[in-house]
Amino acid sequence: MSTGVLDMELELEAKHPPAAMPRYRDMPLTDRAVLEAPNMVSVEDLNLFYGSKQALHGINLEVRKNTVMALIGPSGCGKSTLLRCINRMNDLIDNVKIDGRIRVGESDIYAPDVDVIGLRMRMGMVFQKSNPFPKSIYENVAYGLRVQGVKNRAVLDEAVERSLISAGLWDEVKDRLNESGLGLSGGQQQRLCIARALAVKPEVLLMDEPCSALDPLATSRIEELIFELKRDFTIVIVTHNMQQAARVSDFTAFFWMGKLIEVGLTEKLFTNPRERMTEDYISGRFG
């Protein structure tokens, strides 16, 4: 007896997709190249004390080159403190004691012979509240280079234009470079601060809640910018906005009470976190 009809049906069900179709592992949102990128910032066994109070406990964290690392966690969890360790801004606070190591590229930034000013030149920093200097748009961007002693007008012009283009602000301000930076809107001021940070060609861009004072449109421009900037820079961003962390970062690190609870690929951490505490925090159940 022939049962060809049924056999054919079963065979059809078992057919594999044609080889030319994209395979499901080829389509994740995160570019797999980030997994092979070399480390740009390595934090090793970092402890930080404000007087007798320990604010960071044995942090180990690696930030890969040309990726975005988001630091998340409830207020007071140590994420901004860690960010400020990476450009040694905590040195400016009395009673701070730090042990452990942070390496940026090959150099140990807490080694005794480190030139702290030179180190900070390698780190761009963007704060929660935009803080342009009471100077012209041009001079705001040129400021870092002038501090470095650059006087050549052509070099300055090129750097100002390049930085403003990178910060997505050039078209809006190119005809009024001599007007005060304080006359710009909040979102434009924040992009001006990003341009100022980029002008000195930093290796790492540190952003401490850069969008928390901005409206959704200005926020979206900064987020698009972050996406563009990671081609040339390594970015560490502190944010309270879970959606923002999910949108802009390749990796996310969750902190709680000065401890690093979990770090991983952002797509993994926000869909299937390893730790219960992470799950509860990102789904708004504590913190």
Next chain:
Amino acid sequence: MGRHFDNELRDLKFSLLAMAGLVEEMVELVRQAFSERSDAKADRVIALDQNVDELELSLDQACIDLLALRAPFASDLRLLASTLKIVPELERIGDHCTNIARRVKFISSYPHILTASQIEELGEATHSMVKRAVDAFVNGDAELAKAVIAEDDRVDELYVQVSKDMLQIMLQDPTAIERASHLIILVKNWERIADQATNIAEEVLFILEGVNVKHPYLQKRDS
């Protein structure tokens, strides 16, 4: 997102369970309708389908609303994404039950043909899979979900065996062709319901463990 969102998720789960319960009832009723040759039960199955369709619409809307308004992460996100996939599976099971019920009404006026007990076995095995897939969801039981997935092979074997027997009957007795044709489609409906119970069990595993267990031959190839 605090307790308010938890309440909304609880309401969503409650509606999904109501739909699953209704569909499971249809599966059980249509199984009985076949065994007992009961037109009344078949009619009841056909009538219930509209309630399932209505629940599909309201659950679809609830999922989209919660995704848009609450922007969930982690297990909340997995629950919503999987609910969006479980709901159409349940709705299709309802449709298959309705199809079976219509054919039961046609064949119930004829005497049983040889394979009735095998078809009953197929119906029981499939009903058990649907029930256990729903139980796995309700109780958050990953092991039970895995057991459901493993059961599908047995249903497939039964389906192929019954279909082959049916072809044999048609070859031997041309007057049975019309009834046997209905039965072939009927057992195909049972087999599809079992596939859909498998899909639901796979979604339950995704909700519980965050792992996608579909198409194991691809997972094996890429690992």
